[in-house]
Amino acid sequence: MSNNDASLMSVKPVIGIIGGSGLYDISGLTDQQWVTVETPWGSPSDQLLTGNLNGVSCVFLPRHGRGHGISPSEVNYHANIAAMKKLGVTDIVSVSAVGSLKEELAPGTFVVVDQVIDRTRLRNKSFFGTGLVAHVSLADPFCQRIGQVLFENAKTLGLSVVQGGTYLVMEGPQFSTRAESNLYRSWGASVIGMTNMPEAALAREAEICYATVAMVTDYDCWHEDHDAVSVEAVIKTLTANASNARSLVSKVIPSLGHTRKECYAGCCHALNHAIITAPHKRDPQIVEKLKWIAGRVLS
Numbered sequence: 436m437s438n439n440d441a442s443l444m445s446v447k448p449v450i451g452i453i454g455g456s457g458l459y460d461i462s463g464l465t466d467q468q469w470v471t472v473e474t475p476w477g478s479p480s481d482q483l484l485t486g487n488l489n490g491v492s493c494v495f496l497p498r499h500g501r502g503h504g505i506s507p508s509e510v511n512y513h514a515n516i517a518a519m520k521k522l523g524v525t526d527i528v529s530v531s532a533v534g535s536l537k538e539e540l541a542p543g544t545f546v547v548v549d550q551v552i553d554r555t556r557l558r559n560k561s562f563f564g565t566g567l568v569a570h571v572s573l574a575d576p577f578c579q580r581i582g583q584v585l586f587e588n589a590k591t592l593g594l595s596v597v598q599g600g601t602y603l604v605m606e607g608p609q610f611s612t613r614a615e616s617n618l619y620r621s622w623g624a625s626v627i628g629m630t631n632m633p634e635a636a637l638a639r640e641a642e643i644c645y646a647t648v649a650m651v652t653d654y655d656c657w658h659e660d661h662d663a664v665s666v667e668a669v670i671k672t673l674t675a676n677a678s679n680a681r682s683l684v685s686k687v688i689p690s691l692g693h694t695r696k697e698c699y700a701g702c703c704h705a706l707n708h709a710i711i712t713a714p715h716k717r718d719p720q721i722v723e724k725l726k727w728i729a730g731r732v733l734s
């Protein structure tokens with residue numbers, strides 16, 4: 436471990452929660468306050484709720500905004516991650532509603548996903564670009580340390596939880612065709628949703644550890660014994676599982692905040708060898724902007 440990396444471990448943990456469909460706030464925080472953050476990438480989906488849970492600082496952001504006004508293709512993922520970085524967030528737990536692509540992942544199951552297939556087409560996927568080019572590793576797109584904490588806490592709560600699975604990210608907002616659903620099944624994908632990319636990739640670029648707990652709400656449209664997914668069906672399962680998701684979040688925040696140790700996945704030093712643009716070729720204005728999320732390596 437270099438000195439630079441060692442200093443990362445002394446950073447005070449701040450736990451970020453990105454709430455997906457059905458999770459638009461969290462309760463039980465002390466000193467809570469909804470704060471407005473503007474970023475060089477524009478406005479996040481909503482104000483961010485800051486507070487404290489059992490002595491651990493946390494920040495909550497509803498991914499689609501309170502009232503769910505923002506479509507998955509139009510979420511400003513850059514601004515959301517940049518706002519979390521600005522508020523000092525070190526670890527993000529993302530909560531997402533997903534469809535199941537496997538018989539054994541019945542609605543109500545929680546899946547701590549560990550891989551992604553990104554099929555989105557309309558989204559800008561990186562903070563970096565011409566003027567300052569960087570390539571981070573996404574071989575393991577989710578933080579295994581947070582994933583382990585999510586899995587253990589879900590088990591302790593007695594939830595039906597599975598460790599590992601591939602999240603297929605589709606563009607949306609329409610749900611898949613039956614042919615697409617069966618294609619993704621043939622690829623071995625476990626669950627399908629519309630939001631985890633570029634969110635996970637941008638968190639990696641911002642050196643924030645990031646993991647997702649996916650809540651299965653439906654069997655998409657491939658299952659012969661189940662109706663094709665509808666918003667009504669998703670909301671019905673989400674409502675039945677809302678208290679489980681909330682309990683998990685309330686347990687995970689103190690757990691992560693009190694036990695943060697070296698991240699063996701390397702998420703929090705992802706930029707160590709990622710920037711390839713020679714210093715004299717870097718655009719000073721772009722460098723200045725990117726200090727928001729990459730200040731550790733650009734200052």
Ligand SMILES: CSC[C@H]1O[C@H](OP(=O)(O)O)[C@H](O)[C@@H]1O
Nearest residue numbers: 455456507531532628629630669
């Ligand atoms: C309301 S069903 C479709 C919607 O739900 C999921 O969102 P999130 O990941 O934020 O929970 C899915 O990705 C779609 O955006």
Ligand SMILES: Nc1ncnc2[nH]cnc12
Nearest residue numbers: 532533534627628655664
């Ligand atoms: N079947 C599905 N497809 C895409 N996103 C979803 N979110 C919840 N269920 C979904």
